[in-house]
Amino acid sequence: AKSFRIAVTPGDGIGPEVVAEAVRCLELLKTKHNLPLEWTNLPWPSHAWHEQHGESMPADALEQLKAYDAILLGALGDPGPVSDPNRYLLPDSISLAPLLDMRKGFDQWVCERPARLLPGARQYLADERAKDIDMLVIRENSEGEYVGQGGRLRKGRPDEVATQMEVFTRRATDRIIRYGFEQARKRASERAEAGTSRQFKTLDGRTCESQVCVITKRNALRYWGDMYSEAFEEMAKDYPDVATHHELVDAACMKFVQAPWAFDVVVASNLQGDILTDLAAVLSGGMGVAPSCNLNPDDPDMPSMFEPTHGSAPDIAGEGLADPTAMLFTTARMLEWFGRQNDEVNAAGKALFDAVAADLAENSGSRRGTREIGDAICARLEKAG
Amino acid sequence: AKSFRIAVTPGDGIGPEVVAEAVRCLELLKTKHNLPLEWTNLPWPSHAWHEQHGESMPADALEQLKAYDAILLGALGDPGPVSDPNRYLLPDSISLAPLLDMRKGFDQWVCERPARLLPGARQYLADERAKDIDMLVIRENSEGEYVGQGGRLRKGRPDEVATQMEVFTRRATDRIIRYGFEQARKRASERAEAGTSRQFKTLDGRTCESQVCVITKRNALRYWGDMYSEAFEEMAKDYPDVATHHELVDAACMKFVQAPWAFDVVVASNLQGDILTDLAAVLSGGMGVAPSCNLNPDDPDMPSMFEPTHGSAPDIAGEGLADPTAMLFTTARMLEWFGRQNDEVNAAGKALFDAVAADLAENSGSRRGTREIGDAICARLEKAG
Ligand SMILES: CC(C)[C@H](C(=O)O)[C@@H](O)C(=O)O
Numbered sequence A, B: 001a002k003s004f005r006i007a008v009t010p011g012d013g014i015g016p017e018v019v020a021e022a023v024r025c026l027e028l029l030k031t032k033h034n035l036p037l038e039w040t041n042l043p044w045p046s047h048a049w050h051e052q053h054g055e056s057m058p059a060d061a062l063e064q065l066k067a068y069d070a071i072l073l074g075a076l077g078d079p080g081p082v083s084d085p086n087r088y089l090l091p092d093s094i095s096l097a098p099l100l101d102m103r104k105g106f107d108q109w110v111c112e113r114p115a116r117l118l119p120g121a122r123q124y125l126a127d128e129r130a131k132d133i134d135m136l137v138i139r140e141n142s143e144g145e146y147v148g149q150g151g152r153l154r155k156g157r158p159d160e161v162a163t164q165m166e167v168f169t170r171r172a173t174d175r176i177i178r179y180g181f182e183q184a185r186k187r188a189s190e191r192a193e194a195g196t197s198r199q200f201k202t203l204d205g206r207t208c209e210s211q212v213c214v215i216t217k218r219n220a221l222r223y224w225g226d227m228y229s230e231a232f233e234e235m236a237k238d239y240p241d242v243a244t245h246h247e248l249v250d251a252a253c254m255k256f257v258q259a260p261w262a263f264d265v266v267v268a269s270n271l272q273g274d275i276l277t278d279l280a281a282v283l284s285g286g287m288g289v290a291p292s293c294n295l296n297p298d299d300p301d302m303p304s305m306f307e308p309t310h311g312s313a314p315d316i317a318g319e320g321l322a323d324p325t326a327m328l329f330t331t332a333r334m335l336e337w338f339g340r341q342n343d344e345v346n347a348a349g350k351a352l353f354d355a356v357a358a359d360l361a362e363n364s365g366s367r368r369g370t371r372e373i374g375d376a377i378c379a380r381l382e383k384a385g
């Protein structure tokens, strides 16, 4: 059987601490179920590497990483995204650049960020229906606002002009929208199996068991907004069983707060997806629980990258206080990703998810250290079938 | 004394209904306090005008509007921003274009959207501190993501490329950041007078009575992000009494849900401001209460434009059900804007605000029609000093 190779990149701040718990869980699952998993710890990308070598990762980093099936990343950013523009040592545009380099270099064109308010997670919304939140935000991860094209004309002068180009291709638009429809179908059939079907009305009065909502700002950013709408409309013909919906990004943010339980699958551009997934993370209890999966679904030679959405939290780094929950949910997602090719690994991913979720439900609000939480989850994994 | 001329543009859907209540209040205040206010109703911009003339407003619309001191706009969009890309009759990119035309044509470079959770307004957040929300979001309204430059190469083909250019100038950046600092000072001194001072810590440990938070996405959109940060840092030297703070837009959205009471003045780009102000509107109870002021603070020849943030709500249009609260708060803001030059008009603006706020507090959740709410507020205005 194929063995899955993981590049473990703990990174900065609390990264190494939460990654240590992930590796313990992996070890336990590997031994217990005799899983074909291998991993290597890498000291980069990181701030420490930057201090020594003047760059966050080696020049051939992507070449080296290509040998793996997945990258399991802790957190980047030291001293982290800070609140004062005068204070940061290494600007986050540099320390976080490896994230973007990997997404781009490995064409990880899907960023999947699920949002469910699990029992035990903090509920920020007053409405009790928040408990029903169960959406999957799919962010286009390869182009759009993030192409990095532009510049500063007359830099630093009073007549400076800064430009930033947004570039969208129909090809990347089609593939992300199709991915959205496929995930919607998958979710619908999983729900049907579990007896938890949901219903979504189409505008022409039909009822579907899943929905895709595409986000644009087409009333102000017309060019790609119109292209997205056209691509969506055409693609929808292939998926008559999936309800379709469009929201402007501003309205979508509002509805994420007012009625997030109404969403199923949400497809958004790189920047708009970045914004919506942070909101979605809050809806599911905050950064402490939110995983982020950067996927290349169609090229087996390209590793996918799994990271918690939280940052390196330099203020609590090294104190054993960081909550590894998001990291462990992320690890579960990675196993389920491998699980497309291996049922046992898939089962291990689900077991890890269940253990973390059960731990969250039972220990809501308790103050425990990183290690303690890891211990509790490992104990659950030991006991589980 | 200078007379203030208002172009009243009811627009589409519920626009005319809520504007009717605004005009009643204006009439009452004008008569009661002998205020120098004049207004004219204009049938455009609107969907109806578009149906007759093939365009939302006459070619010389901006010329005509220049004769006024302010534009009081109801709502645009018919049948409104809808959820199905196949269904809209007049795409919102066309029906809402006059908004952008006016903002641009009159260089209304400030968009002010205050967010306070007033008693009686709907509270979406679970945390009781939501009652303390009191922020002013200032959106750059003249450039950035909204310059409308770009296009579609090979439109409709599988190899299509759509581009959208973001253009930021240091001049517009400086003026909006300076405006933010000035508003922060003004708010601090108003609070000091009212005995409701707030405290904000700076990173170097000082305490200030106001704060400006500038938003960027400088870790991904570096060019203008860096320019914004540099402009902010330099400008801050002129305002040592104001605490400064930077947030990435994704983190800011999250914090708007997690701890919105921590913000004072927030300055954001056109698109990021669009997103954050919709979120801010929810924080203050939803679109039903949120005003939007598009201001040109330095050219007296250019009218400013006042609109509620809500849309034309075609689903309830014509039924007398629309809540005029946001429209009336908007009208109060317009009077306070005139009030910079005339104390009596200013007092009338405050009286209108107080009447609307008192009505909101007393009738929270009651189901009343447009006219009924207008009646109640007019009755309050009659009684007031
Ligand atoms: C670190 C930053 C460049 C990144 C992004 O904007 O994509 C982050 O916010 C995320 O969401 O993963």
Ligand SMILES: CC(C)[C@H](C(=O)O)[C@@H](O)C(=O)O
Pocket: A219, A220, A250, B096, B099, B100, B274, B292
């Ligand atoms: C209608 C639309 C173009 C507009 C904008 O994006 O500015 C609206 O959302 C707003 O916030 O006033």
